[in-house]
Amino acid sequence: MSSRIQAATTIAVGCLLALVGAWWAVSVVCCSGKPREAAMVLACAGIALAGFGIWAFRGGEEPRAFVRRNSLWATTAFLAIGSAALAHATFGSHEERTFSMRWEESSTYFGSSSSALGSVVLSFDSRPDYFLRIDDERLAGFLRASSNHEVEATLDFTFAFGEMKTFRLLRVGDKSSPVGFEVTSGVRGKHPGAPPWE
16 A cells, blocks of 8 residues: 555544544533543544644655655554553453441431431541442441441452542452442541542
8 A cells, every 4th residue: 555545544544533532522511521531632632643644645755764654554553552541541450459447327427417317338447537328228237237347348449540430349248249339439528638549
């Protein structure tokens, strides 16, 4: 395949990525954070790729460097690296950790000002202001039936580029769930310190 055809194909791929990124950014205009950031990165990458294709396409008959002669190969490598980064950002890496935790009734944990009375709360021994409110009734019943308020809890964390994205509560004491128990995470107070998983 001639270098000019490769460059034209690179320009087309770059324009397509830029259009997809721009459309994605507009479609999530009501949102903020990482989805919009990812859309902007995709659009910018498309523009950069199209610019690279234009650079590879231009020029006279003078001998060209390897990358300029083979812009489509460079585009393929760029897309492969980008796809790997996107897959890592989407799926991340998993790590299970076990924490020493304490369960209490929400009225005890939050005090009389709590608006979530009647639920069970798990707090981290190392960072007691970080908590998990138990939304699974069976797990809440299991904890209430135990006279020991100190438990070991296993959480499955999903990390992407060094940052924690999500987690699942897999085990509390002798009770486990392969898909994770339903919980709501939260922070008590205004200055809780670093989270326990850091």
